Amino acid sequence: MAWTKYQLFLAGLMLTTGSINTLSAKWADMFSAPGCYGTKDHNFSHPFVQAVGMFLGELSCLVVFHILLCHDRRRPEPSMEPGQSFNPLLFLPPALCDMLGTSIMYVALNMTSASSFQMLRGAVIIFTGLLSVAFLGRRLQPSQWIGILVTILGLVVVGLADFVNGHGDDSHKLSEVITGDLLIIMAQIIVSVQMVLEEKFVYKHNVHPLKAVGTEGFFGFVILSLLLIPMFYIPVGSFADNPRQVLEDALDAFCQIGHKPLIMLALLGNTVSIAFFNFAGISVTKEISATTRMVLDSLRTLVIWVVSLALGWEKFQGLQILGFIILLVGTALYNGLHKPLMDKLPCFPREQTAEEGDAPERERLLGGGKTTQES
Structure with a gap:
């Protein structure tokens, strides 16, 4: 149709x-400007301030x-x-996880490329499936277990591409790239x-997804905004990339x-895009299908990679393409996008099709839960 x-x-x-959403966050990281206290030009490295902006988008x-x-x-x-x-306190525990996971990912985005950042976020299906x-008490189908194994392979390939590229990358040291990649994967455990x-x-509560996203955004925005105050006084030495070497210097930002x-x-691009992304995700699930939403969510990784190459933010790496394809296959297997094709083959027994599988997913996303967020 x-x-x-x-x-x-x-x-x-x-x-x-x-x-x-991802490109604007990375763009902010690439700016250099003078700060407070008469400091000279230095990189805009304020992941927690960026996370506050992201939660403001969710709150909207x-x-x-x-x-x-x-x-x-x-x-x-x-x-x-x-x-x-x-x-509303029902959303406090997941909001705290969202706050921690998002903050870690913004720290990692300072250390690695935008495309690797987006690709490595595919690790979330591994930990979500296991948890x-x-x-x-969920029972995963054999194809989902295979999808998890394929995703692990894809993560290894993407990590290897970063390791190879790290030797010739002027913007990030090899140690930073590896640390950033590991932080992204660690953040996916929290997200799961x-x-x-x-x-x-x-x-299990019939909560409209926009209301769910907004409520978690409220908790994340308020709590993290308050935490910026003690962060201003917590010294972390060389681990911080700001002149005062504190956990977060909001005034410098x-x-x-x-x-x-x-x-x-x-x-602002980051804040506004997260709001529209959540709205569009809900609407795509309602008007088209949850399967289409999963496909579009994977395609944006390709868009981010192509735009980053076009802008000269990163160098071409063949291994990244291979890693992306493997991750795409793993995601498709885990989400059951292969089932319509398999059902047409006479040697395979008929399983639930992807469109039939949309029914519980559509109900979950539209009638009682939070959308898949972009952090």
């Missing part, structure tokens, strides 16, 4: 905003939810389901814990933004 213009618009919006989803709800209630026949009332078996917590305690306003444009 041919897509409508609105469906094409939603797919394009999700792909575009998902790509802009709560505003969008109430605007849409008010607009819907003015119609003769309201169609929007607001969901049941719930205790869902351990804590949710977040997903399991959401599924165990949140999805604002001074750098004042000296180079383009940094603010990059941060």
